[in-house]
Amino acid sequence: MSTVADMDDFENSFYSRTKAILGADGISRLFRARVAVFGIGGVGSYAFEALVRAGVGTLIIVDADIVEESNCNRQLIALQSTIGIPKVDAATRRAHDINPHCVIENHTLFINPENINSLLEMEITHAIDAIDSIESKIALIQALRQQDIPFVSCMGGAQRLDPTKIKVSDISDTFGCPHAKSIRRRLRAIGIEKGIRCVYSTETPVRKSHNTHGSISYIPGIIGLTAAGIIINDIVQNESVLINFCTKRS
Numbered sequence: 001m002s003t004v005a006d007m008d009d010f011e012n013s014f015y016s017r018t019k020a021i022l023g024a025d026g027i028s029r030l031f032r033a034r035v036a037v038f039g040i041g042g043v044g045s046y047a048f049e050a051l052v053r054a055g056v057g058t059l060i061i062v063d064a065d066i067v068e069e070s071n072c073n074r075q076l077i078a079l080q081s082t083i084g085i086p087k088v089d090a091a092t093r094r095a096h097d098i099n100p101h102c103v104i105e106n107h108t109l110f111i112n113p114e115n116i117n118s119l120l121e122m123e124i125t126h127a128i129d130a131i132d133s134i135e136s137k138i139a140l141i142q143a144l145r146q147q148d149i150p151f152v153s154c155m156g157g158a159q160r161l162d163p164t165k166i167k168v169s170d171i172s173d174t175f176g177c178p179h180a181k182s183i184r185r186r187l188r189a190i191g192i193e194k195g196i197r198c199v200y201s202t203e204t205p206v207r208k209s210h211n212t213h214g215s216i217s218y219i220p221g222i223i224g225l226t227a228a229g230i231i232i233n234d235i236v237q238n239e240s241v242l243i244n245f246c247t248k249r250s
Helices: 004-014 016-032 042-054 069-073 087-098 134-146 178-189 219-237 240-249
Strands: 034-038 058-062 103-107 126-129 151-154 166-170 197-201
Touching: 004 016, 016 219, 034 042, 042 058, 042 087, 042 151, 042 219, 058 087, 087 103, 126 134, 126 219, 134 151, 134 178, 151 219, 166 219, 178 197, 197 219, 219 240
Parallel strands: 034 058, 034 126, 058 103, 126 151, 151 197
Antiparallel strands: 166 197
């Protein structure tokens, strides 16, 4: 059985390097945050793990898929030992192997316009959109915006090889990304032209040799880690979001 001393030793060790750069206040803010990651694939798994290792106190993860062998080239949760397991369960197991005190609320669920509002009732302070389905992505972005939840949206990483072409900008300033172009057009149709932070690639997609979308190990990871970095900085630099959240709960 763990003792208070054991917990203190763990916290002093686990948070030591993060505390050295963020200070005690930064650690406290991360611990109080409740961050949702929608989609735990190539992009989402890297974003999720970065949040776990940074010390976010509670993470909500949503994904309907199971781990498949074809995921092993780009998804942190995809191991020979996790094939066939729901992605959210594999992610939870991995997170607790990193930080056993992190609270994970996982949901094996396909995100769609009908269930998004109920998902956002789970008390979320920040979010990362790492889902692929355009219809679901549009609905999620719209709902997050309406509820004034700080978030970042990740665009497509398939058919790209150049890590130096990953960029961060408002959706209105994206270029060179067919996926972002489609999202931008769909958002304009519902009256949203700007105010959506995106991580995307300006690289012209590599021509496909067959019907399968190709992917390489590092591009989804760079996108996901960048998204996590944006959210971590949001949490650390803007405590008002956490204060407002706590006020709403009380």
